[in-house]
Amino acid sequence: MIDVTVVGSGPNGLVAAVVAARAGLSVRLLEAESSIGGGVRSAGLTLPGFRHDVCSAVHPAALASPVFRKLGLLDRIEWIVPEASYAHPLDGGRAGIAWRDLDRTARALGGADGRAWRRLIAPLLARQRGVVSFTGSQLLRMPRDPIAAVRFGLRSLEQGTGAWNVRFLGDVAPALFTGVVAHAAGGMPSLASAGAGLLLAMHAHGVGWGFPRGGSQVIADALANELRRLGGEIVTDAPVRSLDDVRGSRAVLLDTSPELLLTADLPAAYRRAIRRYRYGSGVAKVDFALDGPVPWTNPEVGLAPTVHLGGSREQIAAAENAVRRGLQPGVDDLAPRHPYVLATQPTVVDPSRAPAGKHVLWAYTHVPAGSTLDATELVTREVERFAPGFRDLVLASAQRTATDLAAHNANYIGGDIYSGEITLAQFVKRPVVSTAPWRTPVPGVYLCSSATPPGPAVHGMNGWWAAKLALRERFDIG
Template sequence: MSKAYDVIIVGSGPNGIAAGITLQKAGLSTLIIEGRDTVGGGMRTADLIEPGYRHDICSAIHPMALASPFFTALDLRAHGLEFIFTKYQAAHPFDDGSSAFLSRSISETAEGLGLDREVYRDLIDPIVSEWDYIASATMGPFEFPKRPLLLAKFGLQALKPAATMVHKFKETHTRGLWAGMSAHAIQPFTNIASSAIGLILSAVGHKYGWPIPKGGSQAIADALVSLYTSLGGELKLNYFVKNIDELAPYNTVMFDLTPKQILKIAGHRLSAAYKKKLESYRYGMGVFKMDFIIDGEIPFLDERCGDAATVHLGNTYEEIAAAESLTSKGGYPEKPFVMLAQQSKFDNSRAPAGKNTVWAYCHVPNGSTRDVSVAVENQIERFAPGFREQITAKSTMNTAQLEAYNPNYIGGDINGGIIDIRQLFTRPTVQLRPYRTSDQQIYICSSSTPPGGGVHGMCGYHAAKTVLKDCFNILL
């Protein structure tokens, strides 16, 4: 590695590639280094169990890909990316055989919520209507808003604990649907700002949908890399960087990595005060992942659940809230909240005819190596009796195995650090431009910076803008 580059990016997740695209468009020379033989970070798809069965290893459903200001500015369709949409964006079944649904239509969703229809509409409709501004104002570092009253109105709701917000709703179906949305925040519902993710995912579902990429999540990574290389960007695979000093000559280095990894690779270049801040960075709950090959389709009690690629399994708000709280304290609920995806039902490139792949995970304590597969299967069987008999093959990944597969998943934390009020905009440290480190040549562009986890590229985009301004005097 002797060629000199303006910027070297370590890590090829959505944020690393987003940073590379942004820098290449500005006329810089860049190199992305990836430790694996395929790009993508959390956007990988592989024949995990048997040949011909395509499983998304990490991320599966991608509402934020369409809601991201960065992604929407790119013509990724020209690079082979195609999304598939389903009738319902998410389904939430209950023990009595009924279900709640998130539809593209606010009216259709609201009508299914009985007495809560107007409350739901009043809560979500303003976010959908003003999403473009809300996205630009919240999906990045904290800045003084151009429309402070509008953002304050959104913030007053988003900063509430999900456990407070639920009191707006009377219907069991609405409360359960809200719990499923809020659980994507991967934290107790009593935490301040735990409503933010639930509000955003609901609104984005109405505005854009919760699509699945045709061929798997790898298709997003491949399209991004295709664009990146078409702009002249360079890529090096199968190379795990162990020390920053081994890199080729560069002006700037950007890490699409979390603080724990950066300390190992470049800690000797950072000030003692900054290292102490990174050492105090907090990671959240982990996930236990399962993949299945089944005969036929999942036999949900409510057949309409088959019209959604995403199904939230957890029954009532109270049950889900208790499970998330117990897990956050290091416990293991007998009935965990399970996120399930059935991509192959809508994408026949994922499995042979008559067969299906199923993707599922539940939250577990960070660093857990306990096998909770029985609990996960029991939850699926609970809402789809006969599912277990359909299984022909399966695989499991505990938090240690997930971290081994993707080192950014410290202890199984898929968000690059807990996104609570203390680390919402101040991740990984408290500063106006959190992408900077104490070394003027080293920057962070991972989900450990604002706006956090998800396949949206906004962390990489904002980090690249900071690098362009600081190191090359280029303003975007």
């Protein structure tokens, strides 16, 4: 009999498997696809010699992850930490750059807005371990660093409500911050999105927004190698469609959406809670193989591997709120003209991902759940807005609609890459209200995906918390 079966080989599933194997247990990991990694896969999607990240590309939370540090993952991967964490171009050739150096960023923003940016981020940086601890578990736990929690909470309250424009006077600084807030794919302003943006912005000026050399797949491969070293087994092409498929283990950890639990005999209240769990907007993704670097009007934008497109704070908020209403910016007549586009150009720091002199661009835009939109032209137009001539550099492209993403990864319901809408309510009940939300009513079955605290990002903390709980309750291992 296998002690522990893990379903899903995303970073949370891999972390849970490694934690169990390190405790001396026999572990089998099942992956539905032919390759491991879940949201941290890399593949040749366009032309020979071009390596693209299938889902996540930049990892702000990875370098700050306590569990990655505990497992030694940070030392086994060659991390590239760029000098410019992210950039935000605006019309007229202007741009905001979030340099890793907070003082440099403040000086570039200048005047009152530069000082305001420093006051927004510096107090969090001063207690960043406390902020990571507070945001890395769940809201129902007492924070280890109450001062860090209060500082984080007050800033989330400011930037997540109608007061979000009080701090800044110009348009560059608020746009720079809104670009990271929009990662959360929710309405604006909102407390949950603002909190996610604050955490990302803090990492940008702290540990940095790390890129693993060679692509995101390196993260999955490093964890998989550790699991195999410890005697764990990985089985690919092994879809699990029902909990009946994984009977026989003393513990089962699910790096899946909560939907899989509905195949079991659940208490009525828990079943209702799972059915009420809400999924968010989808994404439509495009990968480009380029004949050269993106010709940004503002050359400094070319120094940042991550670029947020969409214009001003007001334009991005309008675009994200339109998607929340079921409209697609740049497509539907009643929606704003410009969409929000999250782009990464990893070859500006990692030329190994393309042939000599060539580049790759990874980009997605938010779309209504279940959308079948091919976003190639939409994304191309938005890049051209700030980089005229981009279209002429495109050698090939590959696109996936929100529906395509859902078909290739069962966790991405409707194309939601976060496995659940990011709202304050769903940070408290993810997917249920509990002091141990990783535990399910099915004996020995635990949920360890992004649908549990602390939510989405490549940090492995969901798998860590679920595995620790399972080890304690099923095997009496502290």
